[in-house]
Amino acid sequence: MSAQKSSPGARLLRAVIPASCRNRIGTQAAALEQRLRKLGSLRGMMLVLLAVMLFVAMDTTTKLLVVHYPVSVVMWLRFIVHVGLLCAVLLPRYGVAVIKTSRLRVHILRGTLLIASSFFFATALRYLPLPEVSSITFISPILVTLLAVRLLGEKVELGRWIAIGCSFGAVLLIIRPGSAVFSWAALLPLLTATLFAVYQVMTRRLTGVENPVSLIFYPGLVGLVLYGIGFMTEPQIPSDPWHLVLIFIGGILSVASHLTLIKAFQYAPASQLAPFTYAQLVWVVVAGYLVFGHLPDGLTLVGITILIASGVYCADRQRRVERAERSRTG
Numbered sequence: 001m002s003a004q005k006s007s008p009g010a011r012l013l014r015a016v017i018p019a020s021c022r023n024r025i026g027t028q029a030a031a032l033e034q035r036l037r038k039l040g041s042l043r044g045m046m047l048v049l050l051a052v053m054l055f056v057a058m059d060t061t062t063k064l065l066v067v068h069y070p071v072s073v074v075m076w077l078r079f080i081v082h083v084g085l086l087c088a089v090l091l092p093r094y095g096v097a098v099i100k101t102s103r104l105r106v107h108i109l110r111g112t113l114l115i116a117s118s119f120f121f122a123t124a125l126r127y128l129p130l131p132e133v134s135s136i137t138f139i140s141p142i143l144v145t146l147l148a149v150r151l152l153g154e155k156v157e158l159g160r161w162i163a164i165g166c167s168f169g170a171v172l173l174i175i176r177p178g179s180a181v182f183s184w185a186a187l188l189p190l191l192t193a194t195l196f197a198v199y200q201v202m203t204r205r206l207t208g209v210e211n212p213v214s215l216i217f218y219p220g221l222v223g224l225v226l227y228g229i230g231f232m233t234e235p236q237i238p239s240d241p242w243h244l245v246l247i248f249i250g251g252i253l254s255v256a257s258h259l260t261l262i263k264a265f266q267y268a269p270a271s272q273l274a275p276f277t278y279a280q281l282v283w284v285v286v287a288g289y290l291v292f293g294h295l296p297d298g299l300t301l302v303g304i305t306i307l308i309a310s311g312v313y314c315a316d317r318q319r320r321v322e323r324a325e326r327s328r329t330g
Helices: 008-016 019-066 071-098 104-127 130-137 140-151 158-175 184-206 212-233 241-267 270-292 298-329
Strands: none
Touching (some): 130 184, 130 270, 140 184
């Protein structure tokens, strides 16, 4: 089969530019592309670190408020701010695409799972320190792996199974069932993690099928409705102006953290950025000490360290698996 004829412009460039120069230009272009890819990954990493800091700040405002008001009151008022800001940011740019979907029931179920998860998380913050609650909920990525094996047919190698076992052991170190430090409230973050894991699996099934904008908007809308029903059962408007400011700040942080995380994923794949989300466990310890004067005990810190190590290992293995699959498919 004869080679395809090149254009006159290409033949002119080959005649004018020596082969050595063309090769050098190609090498420099490839190096530039590699540097730009690394720069994108660095931006993604920095944005993830910023996003988890915003999440911790939002959780801190939640803990400051739920000791004074019912969870449904705090969360409904926050979701008013959350949905209002989403409408201000998304509607001018995307219009009706924000709510356009052929899977409304799935969106409602997915949003309900997230709202139930956030309710149990906020309730746990009323009774337990921030670092312990956040650490226990970080077993959620491990639960996602288990659900992905069962529901999505994904395969998990021995190393990740060991890491999963270590993660469950780490949670036991933190909650210590049967000991004096254990309380029923320690079960709430476990329930939070389970519901959030199912939510994430549903999100993975919808990714690439549904508009990403609707995936952001519908959980907020469902939260506004469900927490609004809860608010009507025990209506209470904070009288302290500082508490109202905290609610408004929490709504801003909620939107900012999610949008920052989405922006990070535009610069680098999720599998590459996942290990950096575990920096959140460091920030919650810092916030717990600076804001509430609480420092986890030795066993809890060991459990948190094991959770971080296991989670980073699983995320790194997933990244390697995805990279190998991309190499095989060309």
